[in-house]
Amino acid sequence: MIATISPVSVTEAHPFRQALVDAGLLFPSDVPGVYGRGAAMEAIVAGLDAAISGLGSDDGTSVIRFPPVMSRAMIERGGYLRSFPHLLGTVHCFEGDDAGQERILQQVERGEDWGGEQRLTDLVLAPAACYPIYPASAGTLPAAGRLLDVSAYCFRHEASPDPARMQAFRMREFVRLADPATVEAWRDQWQPRALQFLRDLGLDPRLAPANDPFFGRGGRLLAASQAADGLKLELLVPTSSDVKLTAVMSLNYHREHFGETFAIRTADGAIAHSACTAFGMERIALALVRAHGVEPGDWPAEVRARLRLAA
Numbered sequence: 001m002i003a004t005i006s007p008v009s010v011t012e013a014h015p016f017r018q019a020l021v022d023a024g025l026l027f028p029s030d031v032p033g034v035y036g037r038g039a040a041m042e043a044i045v046a047g048l049d050a051a052i053s054g055l056g057s058d059d060g061t062s063v064i065r066f067p068p069v070m071s072r073a074m075i076e077r078g079g080y081l082r083s084f085p086h087l088l089g090t091v092h093c094f095e096g097d098d099a100g101q102e103r104i105l106q107q108v109e110r111g112e113d114w115g116g117e118q119r120l121t122d123l124v125l126a127p128a129a130c131y132p133i134y135p136a137s138a139g140t141l142p143a144a145g146r147l148l149d150v151s152a153y154c155f156r157h158e159a160s161p162d163p164a165r166m167q168a169f170r171m172r173e174f175v176r177l178a179d180p181a182t183v184e185a186w187r188d189q190w191q192p193r194a195l196q197f198l199r200d201l202g203l204d205p206r207l208a209p210a211n212d213p214f215f216g217r218g219g220r221l222l223a224a225s226q227a228a229d230g231l232k233l234e235l236l237v238p239t240s241s242d243v244k245l246t247a248v249m250s251l252n253y254h255r256e257h258f259g260e261t262f263a264i265r266t267a268d269g270a271i272a273h274s275a276c277t278a279f280g281m282e283r284i285a286l287a288l289v290r291a292h293g294v295e296p297g298d299w300p301a302e303v304r305a306r307l308r309l310a311a
């Protein structure tokens with residue numbers, strides 16, 4: 001999920017964030033983009049989760065819920081460090097001795113960087129909910145391919161005062177693995193379905209081609225070809241302000257990238273293609289608050305009913 005908003009200073013005052021905090025929807029921390037969620041915020045997210053289940057769970061959908069960490073080796077193999085080294089969070093731990101612990105305590109005491117005593121572990125923070133699916137799908141798919149419903153708490157290293165640009169957030173995704181024609185048809189049928197889903201919640205989404213925030217000079221080429229080939233579409237709505245739209249959902253077609261990388265084959269032996277439909281749970285919730293107000297009890301009855309919110 002990529003916002004079209006421009007980067008802002010982390011010390012910048014943010015009226016929408018303040019309104020969310022004042023209403024008890026979000027609880028700020030001393031780190032920008034990291035929040036606790038209040039009961040009303042969780043009720044909105046739970047309502048969205050249920051509505052999304054009704055929307056995308058066709059017969060034969062496998063449901064998998066992932067933890068917020070995943071295999072570092074799989075992220076390395078999948079090429080994430082080539083494209084997004086600036087967004088990845090890695091898990092480091094202390095494996096030293098008494099002397100090492102003493103150095104850490106002294107460094108902390110002096111306000112120094114104590115990362116030198118930490119070692120890279122086998123884990124990274126999940127950057128997207130669908131990533132663990134591809135290595136787990138290595139081998140031959142069933143004849144009809146595979147359809148999965150996944151979610152995870154995800155991490156992106158991008159500190160911002162904009163509450164729609166969190167560092168830790170929930171992502172729900174549907175993932176399709178099959179032959180190219182099946183995957184493209186699946187991605188195409190999600191365009192009207194995603195628009196209608198957001199309209200039914202009283203939002204006014206715009207569907208637009210987009211690109212991921214690839215790193216560096218080489219990344220600009222990747223971004224340009226991704227947008228030109230129409231491989232990523234985003235559904236944009238106002239969240240923090242009316243002028244800056246934020247992507248709350250995305251439709252992503254990876255073509256053969258994951259099939260080739262992780263040796264996923266269709267029943268007839270060809271390299272499988274993949275696509276995913278992603279929902280930014282907090283972003284959709286914030287768009288709803290932006291559209292209908294900070295008090296969900298005052299939202300339109302049809303929106304409350306869809307999200308199963310008590311009157």
Ligand SMILES: [Zn+2]
Pocket residue numbers: 128129130131173252276277278
């Ligand atoms: Zn995905």
